[in-house]
Amino acid sequence: MDEENQRSVPVLPWMRHPVDVTRCEQLSLRRVPFLDRRLKSALENMEISKLFPVQVALWQETIGPGNFERDLCINSPTGSGKTLAYALPIVQKLLPTSTVKCLRALVVVPTRDLALQVKQVFDAIALPLGLRVGLAVGQSSVADEISSLVYLPGEEEGVDPGFLSPFWFQSKVDILVATPGRLVDHVNLSRGFTLKHLHYLVVDEADRLLREDYQSWLPTVLKSTQSSNNDDGGSGGGDDVFQLGFPYSPWSRRTCGVERGSKPHSRLAKVVLSATLTRDPGRLVQLNLHHPLFLSAGKMRYRLPENLESFKLICERKVKPLYLVALLKSLGEEKCIVFTRSVDSTHRLCKLMNCFEDLQIDIKEYSGRQHQRVRSKTLNEFRKGQFQVLVSSDAMTRGMDVEGVRNVINYDMPKYIKTYVHRAGRTARAGQNGRCFTLMSNDEVGRFKRLMKKAEASACLEHTLPSHLIEELHSTYQSALSKLKEIILESRRKPKDKSCQ
Numbered sequence: 001m002d003e004e005n006q007r008s009v010p011v012l013p014w015m016r017h018p019v020d021v022t023r024c025e026q027l028s029l030r031r032v033p034f035l036d037r038r039l040k041s042a043l044e045n046m047e048i049s050k051l052f053p054v055q056v057a058l059w060q061e062t063i064g065p066g067n068f069e070r071d072l073c074i075n076s077p078t079g080s081g082k083t084l085a086y087a088l089p090i091v092q093k094l095l096p097t098s099t100v101k102c103l104r105a106l107v108v109v110p111t112r113d114l115a116l117q118v119k120q121v122f123d124a125i126a127l128p129l130g131l132r133v134g135l136a137v138g139q140s141s142v143a144d145e146i147s148s149l150v151y152l153p154g155e156e157e158g159v160d161p162g163f164l165s166p167f168w169f170q171s172k173v174d175i176l177v178a179t180p181g182r183l184v185d186h187v188n189l190s191r192g193f194t195l196k197h198l199h200y201l202v203v204d205e206a207d208r209l210l211r212e213d214y215q216s217w218l219p220t221v222l223k224s225t226q227s228s229n230n231d232d233g234g235s236g237g238g239d240d241v242f243q244l245g246f247p248y249s250p251w252s253r254r255t256c257g258v259e260r261g262s263k264p265h266s267r268l269a270k271v272v273l274s275a276t277l278t279r280d281p282g283r284l285v286q287l288n289l290h291h292p293l294f295l296s297a298g299k300m301r302y303r304l305p306e307n308l309e310s311f312k313l314i315c316e317r318k319v320k321p322l323y324l325v326a327l328l329k330s331l332g333e334e335k336c337i338v339f340t341r342s343v344d345s346t347h348r349l350c351k352l353m354n355c356f357e358d359l360q361i362d363i364k365e366y367s368g369r370q371h372q373r374v375r376s377k378t379l380n381e382f383r384k385g386q387f388q389v390l391v392s393s394d395a396m397t398r399g400m401d402v403e404g405v406r407n408v409i410n411y412d413m414p415k416y417i418k419t420y421v422h423r424a425g426r427t428a429r430a431g432q433n434g435r436c437f438t439l440m441s442n443d444e445v446g447r448f449k450r451l452m453k454k455a456e457a458s459a460c461l462e463h464t465l466p467s468h469l470i471e472e473l474h475s476t477y478q479s480a481l482s483k484l485k486e487i488i489l490e491s492r493r494k495p496k497d498k499s500c501q
């Protein structure tokens with residue numbers, strides 16, 4: 001059963017009283033304590049002038065008085081800036097870098113496109129500071145990929161190629177962004193790849209990553225980091241930091257209760273995030289969290305972005321494509337993502353839309369049935385504004401950040417509120433305005449209402465389309481259906497023809 005529908009899920013004690021992220025104010029960069037000057041200018045180059053609340057909260061728990069002494073679990077809405085929230089303190093903590101590079105921070109995300117996006121954020125702030133970021137996502141062969149991550153024996157000038165030394169398997173990167181499957185490949189197969197020096201582990205889109213096994217990636221990673229996974233005489237300094245004080249301080253200082261030992265390296269610190277973080281003890285326990293601290297925006301697990309407007313659009317099932325076209329026309333040239341229930345529906349709908357004559361809206365498909373190369377190309381074109389409407393299935397869109405998406409359309413109503421949150425969250429990001437329309441038939445209205453009740457800030461109005469727009473489209477819709485029928489028949493005939501030859 002989905003966790004959402006379980007009536008009485010036991011909640012772990014540390015999850016019962018979260019730190020409320022919404023109590024944090026945005027903070028201008030010049031007021032962020034201890035922010036490295038080079039990091040500040042990297043942020044300014046990204047046109048970032050202040051930190052968002054979740055970023056302030058994490059800074060406080062990592063660089064501020066919290067000093068990374070507890071593992072952190074964050075539940076914060078889509079588009080609230082979670083990527084920078086963990087990237088910033090990690091980059092600051094990895095400074096100053098020693099002369100010998102080793103892999104000290106690992107970020108695991110569920111999809112390749114998301115990994116590329118996260119790497120870009122790290123690149124923007126880490127490269128100017130001399131830190132290197134790698135990618136392990138299976139874009140190339142294991143052998144090619146490892147050569148971008150590790151100096152192999154003989155690769156460096158002057159090194160005897162026959163002489164193997166652990167030093168010559170030196171890492172080329174300080175930070176690695178990876179998808180779980182390829183990460184496990186490297187752990188198991190790649191000589192010279194090690195997680196032994198890891199200080200920071202980030203699990204982004206955690207509920208998705210913990211739900212699926214992906215070759216037992218989590219136990220594999222935790223086992224590989226074991227030698228650094230003990231408490232130690234960490235950097236301490238919490239007292240000094242606290243005495244210097246934060247300009248905002250919604251919370252009193254917590255005692256951390258971290259044991260100290262004699263290991264020369266610090267405990268593996270974990271940061272676990274999602275916009276819909278799981279509360280399932282069975283899943284969270286796999287992470288082996290150390291004295292975890294729960295940070296959450298608002299009281300409910302599901303919360304929609306502040307500037308999102310939700311609308312329902314009621315129509316009969318058989319004319320849904322017509323209503324979708326009418327809606328897209330009424331939205332003018334605004335960038336939209338249309339979600340369907342499956343990869344097959346995505347494909348069919350996209351085909352049908354392209355059969356509408358005089359539509360003058362460029363529409364492309366993005367789904368798990370496509371080759372990764374095609375998908376990434378489509379996403380890049382959508383980012384650059386080369387076409388206006390992306391029709392997508394759910395699996396691929398978690399965490400995707402595409403500038404300028406003003407509308408999300410649920411062509412098929414989502415089954416779970418979690419799905420609604422992630423779909424709707426492709427718009428109204430970073431405080432921008434956005435709208436989410438859900439198409440439904442009359443008999444689905446009750447279910448939709450019940451679904452939306454599960455989320456905070458989920459008021460939903462009915463949206464109606466001008467009747468003349470609907471009328472005008474009827475005949476075009478009929479010819480689009482006939483055209484699509486022909487295309488399907490043609491494609492079915494083709495293999496038969498071949499066998500007759």
Ligand SMILES: Nc1ncnc2c1ncn2[C@@H]1O[C@H](COP(=O)(O)OP(=O)(O)OP(=O)(O)O)[C@@H](O)[C@H]1O
Pocket residue numbers: 047048049050051052055076077078079080081082083084274275398399400401425429430
């Ligand atoms: N401090 C900031 N100032 C301005 N823009 C920011 C700031 N922090 C992040 N952003 C922008 O906000 C957008 C959303 O950030 P991000 O992708 O990290 O959100 P998220 O919380 O991870 O969302 P999701 O849950 O959907 O993955 C990005 O375009 C990012 O560049």
